[in-house]
Amino acid sequence: MRKTLILCLFFHLSCFAQNRELLYNFTSIPQSSLVNPGADVSYKYYFGFPVLSGISANVGSSSFSAYDLFSKDGVDFNQKVRDVVNKSSRNDKVVTNQQLEIFSGGFRIGGRESRSYITFGLYQEFDFFMFVPKDLALLALDGNRNYIGKSFDLADLSMKAEVLSVFHVGFHKKVNDKFVYGGRAKIYSSGANATSTKNSGYIYTGKESGTPNLYNQVISSNLELKTSGLARFTKDEYEGNVVRDLANNTFFNGSLGLGVDAGITYYIKENLQFTASIVDLGFVRQSKDIETLTYKGTYRYNGANPDFLGSDDPENVFDEFDKAIPRDTLYNKYTTWRPTKFYSSIQYSFGEARPDDECNCHGKTDKYYKNAVGAQVFAMSAPRVPLFAITAFYRRNIFKKLDLKATYTLDTFSNKNIGLGLAGTLGSVNIYALVNNVLEYKDISKASSAAFQLGINFVFQDKE
Amino acid sequence: MKRNLIQRISMLLFAAVFFLSCSSDLDFDQVNDFKLEPVFVANLAYFDIPANKLEDDGSTNVYPDVRDFDIFKDKFFNERLKKAEFDFEIENNINRSFVINMLLLNAENQVLQTISFTVPSYNGTPNVIKYPTEVFENARLDLLKQTQKIGFVIIIAAGPPLNSESLGNLKLRSSATAYLEIE
Numbered sequence: 001m002r003k004t005l006i007l008c009l010f011f012h013l014s015c016f017a018q019n020r021e022l023l024y025n026f027t028s029i030p031q032s033s034l035v036n037p038g039a040d041v042s043y044k045y046y047f048g049f050p051v052l053s054g055i056s057a058n059v060g061s062s063s064f065s066a067y068d069l070f071s072k073d074g075v076d077f078n079q080k081v082r083d084v085v086n087k088s089s090r091n092d093k094v095v096t097n098q099q100l101e102i103f104s105g106g107f108r109i110g111g112r113e114s115r116s117y118i119t120f121g122l123y124q125e126f127d128f129f130m131f132v133p134k135d136l137a138l139l140a141l142d143g144n145r146n147y148i149g150k151s152f153d154l155a156d157l158s159m160k161a162e163v164l165s166v167f168h169v170g171f172h173k174k175v176n177d178k179f180v181y182g183g184r185a186k187i188y189s190s191g192a193n194a195t196s197t198k199n200s201g202y203i204y205t206g207k208e209s210g211t212p213n214l215y216n217q218v219i220s221s222n223l224e225l226k227t228s229g230l231a232r233f234t235k236d237e238y239e240g241n242v243v244r245d246l247a248n249n250t251f252f253n254g255s256l257g258l259g260v261d262a263g264i265t266y267y268i269k270e271n272l273q274f275t276a277s278i279v280d281l282g283f284v285r286q287s288k289d290i291e292t293l294t295y296k297g298t299y300r301y302n303g304a305n306p307d308f309l310g311s312d313d314p315e316n317v318f319d320e321f322d323k324a325i326p327r328d329t330l331y332n333k334y335t336t337w338r339p340t341k342f343y344s345s346i347q348y349s350f351g352e353a354r355p356d357d358e359c360n361c362h363g364k365t366d367k368y369y370k371n372a373v374g375a376q377v378f379a380m381s382a383p384r385v386p387l388f389a390i391t392a393f394y395r396r397n398i399f400k401k402l403d404l405k406a407t408y409t410l411d412t413f414s415n416k417n418i419g420l421g422l423a424g425t426l427g428s429v430n431i432y433a434l435v436n437n438v439l440e441y442k443d444i445s446k447a448s449s450a451a452f453q454l455g456i457n458f459v460f461q462d463k464e
Numbered sequence: 465m466k467r468n469l470i471q472r473i474s475m476l477l478f479a480a481v482f483f484l485s486c487s488s489d490l491d492f493d494q495v496n497d498f499k500l501e502p503v504f505v506a507n508l509a510y511f512d513i514p515a516n517k518l519e520d521d522g523s524t525n526v527y528p529d530v531r532d533f534d535i536f537k538d539k540f541f542n543e544r545l546k547k548a549e550f551d552f553e554i555e556n557n558i559n560r561s562f563v564i565n566m567l568l569l570n571a572e573n574q575v576l577q578t579i580s581f582t583v584p585s586y587n588g589t590p591n592v593i594k595y596p597t598e599v600f601e602n603a604r605l606d607l608l609k610q611t612q613k614i615g616f617v618i619i620i621a622a623g624p625p626l627n628s629e630s631l632g633n634l635k636l637r638s639s640a641t642a643y644l645e646i647e
Contacts, residue, residue: 069494070491070492070494071491072491076497077494077495077497077498078497078498078499078500078501080494081498139502140500140502140646141500141501141502142502142503143502143503143504143505143642143644144502144503144504144505145503145504145505145641146503148505205505205506212510212512212635212637213507213510213637214507214508214510214551214553214637214638214639215505215506215507215639217506217507301506301507302507302510303506303507303508303509303510303638303640304508304509304531304532304533304614305509305510305511305531306509306511306529306530306531306616307511307513307529308511308513308517308527308528308529308616308618309517316532316534317533317534317535318534318537318538
């Protein structure tokens with residue numbers, strides 16, 4: 001047996017939809033256990049270096065790209081905004097996710113023959129999810145003049161955003177050659193949250209015969225914005241440093257929550273493998289600096305209505321509006337659910353090979369497969385309907401310590417998303433690079449989502 | 465350290481967005497050209513006066529009414545209003561002719577503008593008149609923006625006397641169209 005020390009120094013700048021289809025089950029990368037705690041990963045121990053931890057970010061939009069808005073094509077910017085709004089639907093979404101790992105590590109427990117592991121770590125995460133508020137965008141762009149009879153749906157307003165830190169401890173065990181299971185407990189500390197996903201109501205201007213007025217104008221509003229950790233920043237007397245205070249809240253004074261990850265790997269046959277995992281099944285009880293704003297009510301606008309009877313009936317549009325649809329501030333705690341991710345894969349391996357370059361500790365792993373093909377599915381909870389993706393992949397072992405993974409993914413954002421990943425070990429350095437949406441790289445600005453991920457792990461191994 | 469961390473995040477987020485821009489020739493300064501130009505329509509005023517409420521002796525009479533109209537107190541709206549139009553539709557089923565004056569008044573009840581409509585008397589056939597659109601631009605718009613009250617004065621011209629048995633109505637319906645420019 002050899003003693004292994006893996007020092008993870010990995011840096012990645014990436015833009016990927018929360019689906020990490022390249023990382024999933026790419027077990028030559030230790031970080032793959034973050035998307036499946038039951039991944040068939042083994043080590044003596046490893047840890048991530050505190051200063052040089054991972055950073056990842058993703059920007060995705062299902063209906064438009066940066067190019068659509070910012071290309072230098074001489075078209076008026078306002079026209080481009082209009083075009084983007086017109087081709088978007090209320091179910092198109094804009095998604096951003098960013099992660100920064102503060103530290104992470106893992107070690108094997110039990111004796112040399114044990115295949116049980118403990119992992120731990122702390123990372124910071126930012127999530128933003130918004131549906132394109134199509135009706136409100138139309139109203140802001142065009143006004144209501146050309147939409148007589150249309151009901152502008154206030155339910156189109158649906159977004160949530162959160163900054164939080166996550167401390168996690170996990171366990172995984174390879175029970176036998178056929179079965180690996182793992183789980184992870186997470187403590188969330190949410191520094192800031194804004195949630196406005198349960199809106200309804202409408203803004204309507206109609207022309208109906210039989211009504212005395214020219215228009216029938218109604219605003220029926222049931223809007224609610226819940227915030228936690230943000231109220232203090234909106235006050236006039238606030239004079240602190242927003243970034244510093246937000247970071248402080250996120251790590252030391254956040255609203256707390258709990259969550260779990262779980263996953264399995266099962267070898268149906270030696271060369272037929274099934275995996276499944278669920279990540280971030282959890283909630284945050286938003287309790288710090290909470291403030292909920294509501295606008296609820298119905299207002300009908302009639303204009304000025306003189307009756308020539310000398311009645312003194314003062315009409316004040318703003319007062320009437322405020323009375324009909326008052327702005328209320330509530331201070332109730334609320335619970336938010338984390339975006340829960342589900343992955344599953346089936347993989348068929350072929351092309352048997354034996355390592356001849358060096359001994360690989362466990363006598364059992366003296367045989368391996370050079371190729372694997374398979375399929376993965378991904379789902380993530382989101383307001384209204386979950387996000388889905390399906391991926392076909394091919395994994396090739398080029399050398400003993402160099403693996404390639406290629407993926408083809410169909411999802412909300414793209415139907416021709418090809419990804420390429422490479423993970424290799426050179427001496428004590430383990431390097432991986434994952435690039436998503438490669439077809440779009442010839443002009444990345446036209447991509448509606450993109451992923452780029454690079455990691456360096458320092459691996460120290462002692463031969464027995 | 466914490467601050468650096470957040471700075472790094474924002475730097476990297478920015479870099480990520482910037483990274484997207486590196487490929488094609490993108491011009492983010494276009495955001496400065498962004499301008500919303502929505503056009504909103506709204507009810508302006510309406511009334512419906514039955515003839516039997518206009519009891520008179522057959523001579524010329526005047527009926528006034530003044531209402532608060534405080535929309536221009538709203539700074540956001542006031543500053544961004546570039547043009548306004550008023551449309552009027554008057555229906556008269558009373559056997560008398562009228563002149564309806566709409567007065568735009570400031571807070572001190574001074575008349576800023578008067579819009580006048582001549583309404584012919586009812587002679588048995590439908591009598592709905594759509595008046596030409598009143599357009600407010602430039603100096604006229606500036607006067608409109610000072611408006612805080614709307615007054616109506618109905619002048620009933622001489623004709624057959626009206627009493628509580630008289631039939632018919634004088635109806636006015638009107639709308640405002642607001643052209644906004646939001647930068």
